[in-house]
Amino acid sequence: MPPATIGVDLGGTKVLAATVNGDGDVGARVKRPTSTDGPEAVAAAIAEMVRELGGAERIGVGTPGFVDSDGVVGGVPNMVGWDPPVALRTLLREATGIPHIVVDNDVNAGALGEAAHGAAVGYPDALCVFMGTGVGAGLLLDGRLRRGPRGLAGEIGHLVVRAGGRRCGCGGRGHVEAYAGRAGMEGEARRRHAAGEPTALIDIAGDDRMKSSVFAKALDRDDPMAHELLGEAVEAVGAAIATAVMLVDVSVVVIGGGVADKLGPHLVARVGAAAAGLLGGGLAVPVVPAALGDDAGVVGAALLARGA
Numbered sequence: 001m002p003p004a005t006i007g008v009d010l011g012g013t014k015v016l017a018a019t020v021n022g023d024g025d026v027g028a029r030v031k032r033p034t035s036t037d038g039p040e041a042v043a044a045a046i047a048e049m050v051r052e053l054g055g056a057e058r059i060g061v062g063t064p065g066f067v068d069s070d071g072v073v074g075g076v077p078n079m080v081g082w083d084p085p086v087a088l089r090t091l092l093r094e095a096t097g098i099p100h101i102v103v104d105n106d107v108n109a110g111a112l113g114e115a116a117h118g119a120a121v122g123y124p125d126a127l128c129v130f131m132g133t134g135v136g137a138g139l140l141l142d143g144r145l146r147r148g149p150r151g152l153a154g155e156i157g158h159l160v161v162r163a164g165g166r167r168c169g170c171g172g173r174g175h176v177e178a179y180a181g182r183a184g185m186e187g188e189a190r191r192r193h194a195a196g197e198p199t200a201l202i203d204i205a206g207d208d209r210m211k212s213s214v215f216a217k218a219l220d221r222d223d224p225m226a227h228e229l230l231g232e233a234v235e236a237v238g239a240a241i242a243t244a245v246m247l248v249d250v251s252v253v254v255i256g257g258g259v260a261d262k263l264g265p266h267l268v269a270r271v272g273a274a275a276a277g278l279l280g281g282g283l284a285v286p287v288v289p290a291a292l293g294d295d296a297g298v299v300g301a302a303l304l305a306r307g308a
């Protein structure tokens, strides 16, 4: 008999698929680099991973991009070879032969995972922020994920924190992601280095992608640029959280994602302090580290498949 539910966390660099039981416990898992040959190849790879896990009755998938209720994905700049709109649910049904498939945004899936089985348990109103290549958030209000008519709810990466500021990957200026997304921080480090400013970030990363661990190492070496970039990231996310808290009133803010995982609870505490400083008047909310790490996406995706 196939395992009931498989959760899939589809990212720009890797895909994680795992069996997840009704208590949110993760069983067997398979991890692969993401195919760069377009959505059909990605769907075929996921189908193979599902077979490796012994098949499934239902599958939940978290993917980058805005996702409509038919599982059609739009706006996915960090998926190589994708030309949105991509009918991902249809492709996955064809590739797997499994009809019961739910597709949603990866950050929404991660937020659902943290809400049901992680750091936001017990808080019906929560903002779960994920700091990685970009910055996104899932918003839970009255215990339910708020998506919004266009799937934009919680997209705090594109809140403006500095009018006319640094260029964001989306084309806008002064957005949170330009300061606090790993890609935005790397872009700024490379620009400043090219203009003659030395930094351990480039010494460590060379021409490779400047991963979160590179920032961690440069901070250990007390690199001034790494400290400055991280300070700006903390300030940007803190400002976005303060804005979000005043707009929708949540009781807890959870911070996860690759950058937060690598830089640890100290980063989360600094973000919390920045947000508290901006909120003032005793309005600060607890800002806590995510609890599920890399598993938040697959756990949340499985919940989506179960109808969360």
Ligand SMILES: [Zn+2]
Binding pocket: 157, 158, 168, 169, 170, 171, 172, 175, 177
């Ligand atoms: Zn933006």
